[in-house]
Amino acid sequence: MNYAVIGSPVGHSLSPAMFNAVFKRMGLAHEYSAIRVSPEELGDFMDCVKKENIWGGFSVTIPHKENIVPILDSISDEARGIGAVNTVVVKDGKLAGYNTDWIGVKRAIEEVTDIAGKKVTIVGAGGAGAASLYAVLRSGGHPTVLNRTAEKAKRLVDRLMDGCGVKFGTKCAYGSLSDLENVETDILIQTTPIGMTPNEDDTIVPEDFLSSDMTVMDVVYNPHKTRLLLDAENAGCKLVFGYKMLLFQGVEQFKIWFGEDPDMKVMEGALLGKLL
């Protein structure tokens, strides 16, 4: 069958390398490509997908993660809670949507430290911020969301705390970026594009905020070690690399599409081969 990441732009995506490597190693006769689909084309594209019997599923990226929701025939509880779909299964002419980004965040952090009971500061309130907040809430952490636009942080918190059908036994604070210095933090998750290539010298977190008892995750994976992670390393923090989120969300996609575990080391090797 055929699989693909759909979005715009998608030329930079590492998903084809990650999935084609694991298909080859596991002897699966599938192909994974990157297809640029504009917002105007999305509806017609998915209509064609339903009619052609060649598609097994899709990864969904910017700008379609939210817009694709009303086009789908069904959606998982997690995707509904987060308000975004990053995985589609095509079966019998029907489209089912899932979200694995939050599991990517959860597994990446829990490789390094527990989330349960920890104070977690999430910087950013966009798509990656929403997946991170859901991951922290589902893992029993105590989140604070800080965003350039504080109102957007409030909207995200209100929506996830009230609207996603799961009763979370915690409170969630929100604020603007200037509140960072007043927030106690065990785990920091950076979810804005700040520090991404070619702006590798930029960071949104002041160096003196970081201390050796913190775990710091940057969802930006290009460069591999962002300025934030370099500062965190110098401060003695535990580090969580952005590519781990990409890896673990892909592992979960594979499980949803094929009902079995992938060879994760091959997927990781393919990603690091592109990033290092």
Ligand code: NAP
């Ligand atoms: P998004 O939905 O557009 O959200 C962007 C967020 O960053 C918003 O909160 C925005 O604040 C904030 N922001 C943008 N520019 C800023 C600036 N100059 N100063 C301060 N805040 C700024 O984007 P997204 O989908 O969440 O993606 C964010 C980053 O995560 C991207 O670099 C993306 O590549 C990465 N990502 C990584 C993975 C992974 O697997 N590792 C997965 C998904 C995304 P406002 O609300 O104020 O605009």
